[in-house]
Amino acid sequence: MSTEHKITTQKVNFKVFRFNADEDYLPYYENYDMEVTSEEVVLDILNRIKWDHDGSFSYRRSCRHGICGACAIKVNGRSTLACKESMNDMVALFGKELVIEPLSIKRAVKDMVIDKADFWEKHDAITPYLVAEIDENPTTENLVSPKDAQKLDEADLCIQCGACHYACPVVEINEDFFGPAAFAAAYRFEADVRDNSESRLKDVNEERQGVWDCVKCFECAQVCPKDIDPIGKITKLHQMAFQEGVANNNVAVRHAVGFKKSIVKNGVLDEGGLVLYSEGPAIVKHLPVAFKMFTKGKIVPPWGITKSENLDEIQKLVKSSSTAKF
């Protein structure tokens, strides 16, 4: 019989965030050196800290199967589900000194336990349920075809662990921003053929709170333990806004549309023209920086732009391949 699968052990230093909002003025970090086996996941380490070292250590856990979403924490700044993440992988990524922190330090209540109120408020705000007239006494089944179910693009697999929400840099800066998890949830219902909500897509298209404030950093796609690709859903919500005719005529929307206008004209982008089309008269606020850039040879006037060669090809393709209107 093959005995290839060997359990190995290695010594790892854990620097663990500790804080009790009822007692501590400031958080601190406790060091634990442990022999870690290749079979263990991060949650095993949390358990051992509590069971072997300090019974007051607090964290959320429940299913231990990556489905309840309770145990999301950060390891070396990377949001992760403690029950799903193998210690071997963590050591391979970050070495033998690991920093264990809650998903959001400023929301810490006790050790790994955070106040997720903002996450749930955002979730509630995007109408996270089907809006449909349901016949109380249906005579036939209300079926969704496999093809229609595929449109959800696995957005329904979200376990609301908050990993993406607290990895999103915009959530940290703009408290009105819904965040990637709420957007993925919004997409899940917008893509559902049974849904008739008239407000959800408009809500997620509003400035400050909506999809247009996404910085496109891909942090959410990187951290999602269920591979939901929240930014992919954000992109689809953008596209739906044009398809459903709810895209507002604002700077963000014109900025996306402006690329096509520039490409038709030059093949390449006319940077100044794009800003002018996007901002309209509000372009004046950019003039001080634009002037400085001009003095450093960083502004090319429209007549100085080197257009793409074979521009006629590009123009023909734009004509034949365009699928959206604004």
Place this chain on the structure above:
Amino acid sequence: MKKLKYALFTGCTAKQSTPEQMMSTMAVADKLGIELVELTEASCCGASHLQDYDDFLSLVLNARNIAYAEKHELTMVTICNTCQLNTAMTKQRLDNNEELKAKVNEKLAEVGLEYKGTSAVTHFLYAIIDDFGLDRLKEMVVTPLSQFNIAPFYGCHNIRPSELQNETHKTAENPYNPTSLDDLIIACGGESVDYDEKNKCCGFHVELQAPHTAAVLTGNAIAGAMDGNADWMVTPCPLCHLKLDTQTAHASEAIGREVELPVLHMQQMLGLALGCTPAELGLNHHLAKVDFI
């Protein structure tokens, strides 16, 4: 060793708001003996915005750009993280979806082109690391940057999503602890600065619609590098460069602290180490003072 040759997709910024990036790319390629064939037929990649409006159009245009690299039978090299992301993502989608590829090719056929999937797409940073080699680079350094603490700023679209990135370059990059740019700094003789913001977002893509968010992110990045005792910053992305170099006034105001550092394009740093002159590298085109030379 065989001479390296690539099809260069310059992107739009290198021809407009960051002319120094174009100059330094050509100067460095010349020093390293890398031949770059410029894809003058290429269009804008859509800069991660066009696909929000029209996904199919974005795919067709990016496929057309790659098709020109394929015509030359060359790997396409990009010098902008966002060009890299859009182009590589197009390639990934088309190479894994025959139906979509056929639909795109139906359009390209109208102008006598075809996307085959035969050309790889890589960023100049990874062309140097994967193909040229850091050991070879080290041997060519004539002016080691040994007196400088240099803060690498990676730019999101070269390191995330790692599933895509690790398909496009041979050197696997950990998006939480990237090393390629640090390695390049070290190869140039400099000291690389470790700081929390090196793999974070600069805010460029919401500059117009969410200026406060954009300014805070830029401010945090420069502040992190300053607190790490950096003499200057370096980035492989011209969009990050625009934010870090031209938006310091807004950034300072947004975070309530004066922030400014010289910010160099990766190619400018390489050029300095390889003995190019500041004029060849366009160091006079920066807004933030480049006062260390």
